[in-house]
Amino acid sequence: MGAMRRHRAAEAWRWQAGGVAMDLAGLRVVKAVADTGSVSRAAEALNCVQSNVTARVKRLEEDLGVDLFLRLSRGMEPTPAGRVLAGYADRVLRLVAQARDAVAEAAGHGGRLAVGSMESTAAVRLPPILARFHRDNPDVELTIAPGPTETLLAEVLAGRLDGAFVGGAVEHPDLTARRIFDEELVLAEPAAGLTTDSARRTLIVFGRACAYRGRAEMAMREAGRVPYRVMEFGALDAILGCVGAGMGVTVMPRSVVERDPWRELLAARPLPGALARMPTQFIRRTDSIETGSLRAFLAAVSDGPP
CATH class of the missing domain: 3.40.190.10 (Periplasmic binding protein-like II)
Known part of the structure; x- marks a missing residue:
């Protein structure tokens, strides 16, 4: 009977506390832990101490009566319930941010x-x-x-x-x-021409997350410039500057290649129709x-x- 009374008391406490831990701060913690997979990294992202993150997660789990994360040697992994709550947290936090912006606009604050x-x-x-x-x-x-x-x-x-x-x-x-x-994509080469076979087979591009890179690699294969090597850069002007210096070729919109100062340094070669339109x-x-x-x-x- 004592155990049953304690269980009912706990359930009553959860019912009375229901929603207390489910505030914006708690949702931010759940999302941060789910995104980073770690209490320490979540604390760093939220600019707070690790004990606060741990306490928030534990309070939410007690409030909801479910485990939100698996405690693993390599970090924290969301349970199915944790993934559901993290998804709702993402939506709620985005709506709150949008609401703040909408109120600011309505108040004439831009x-x-x-x-x-x-x-x-x-x-x-x-x-x-x-x-x-x-x-x-x-x-x-x-x-x-x-x-x-x-x-x-x-x-x-x-x-x-x-x-x-x-x-x-x-x-x-x-x-x-x-x-x-x-955009019309073109093969950009140095205006002075490519002086070595190595330069003809060198593709200078952004990383693999770039939409133009896939087209560029297809263009190299269709032009028979295989095998080719890839040089990755993180800035547009760095890519165009290296092409202009004769180090290799790239694929870019014609509107980029034919603007100043690149129009004097680069030559735009047309690509096959299937590759040219983006x-x-x-x-x-x-x-x-x-x-x-x-x-x-x-x-x-x-x-x-x-």
């Missing part, structure tokens, strides 16, 4: 917008779009985050970006894609709220050809 973009798009296509947007929305705090397509997809899905310009077709149940324009799309989460800032940005994108 708003915030974080947009990702491929480097080539940011260099050539975005300046007139950003000029139109800033002219009409000077109070909006706009951040542009450059990166390769696969990285941008992950950042939008995680809710860290409100949207992003990416290359190629996008098919994901949680993303909405809007085609903005098509759509640039603006993606965002399907379940995201379209804030006034985002509507204004999309209007700036649609206001004439980029």
Whole structure:
């Protein structure tokens, strides 16, 4: 009887405490531990001590009556229940952030917008779009985050970006894609010509997360430049500068290759039709709220050809 009374008392406590631990701080902890797989890394990400993370997780588990994580020698792994809660935590935290931005907009305090973009798009296509947007929305705090397509997809899905310009077709149940324009991809070589066979067989590109890299490798194979070697760089100007110096070739949009100062240093060779066309799309989460800032940005994108 004593054990039964203690069990009922515990159940009553859980019922009375239900929801107390399920606050935003608790949800942030669950998401951080699920994302990092470690209490120490979660604490570092949340800028708090490890004991707070451990206590929050334990309190939530007691509150819900389930184990949220498996304690392993290599870290913390979400249980099925933990994965479910982490998914809801992600959605709730994104909605809270969107709500704050919407309230700020309604109060006339501008708003915030974080947009990702491929480097080539940011260099050539975005300046007139950003000029139109800033002219009409000077109070909006706009951040542009450059990166390769696969990285941008992950950042939008995680809710860290409100949207992003990416290359190629996008098919994901949680993303909405809007085609903005098509790029013509070309094989960029030094204007002075390639002086060695090694340079003809050297491909200078971004990492594998780049949408253009797959096209570039296909172009090398179709041109018979095999075997080829790859040199990876993290910056657009570094890639174009090395091509201009005669170190190798790359595949880029014609709009990039034919802009200053590269038009004097590079030659654009056409690619076969199947490889030459690459759509640039603006993606965002399907379940995201379209804030006034985002509507204004999309209007700036649609206001004439980029």
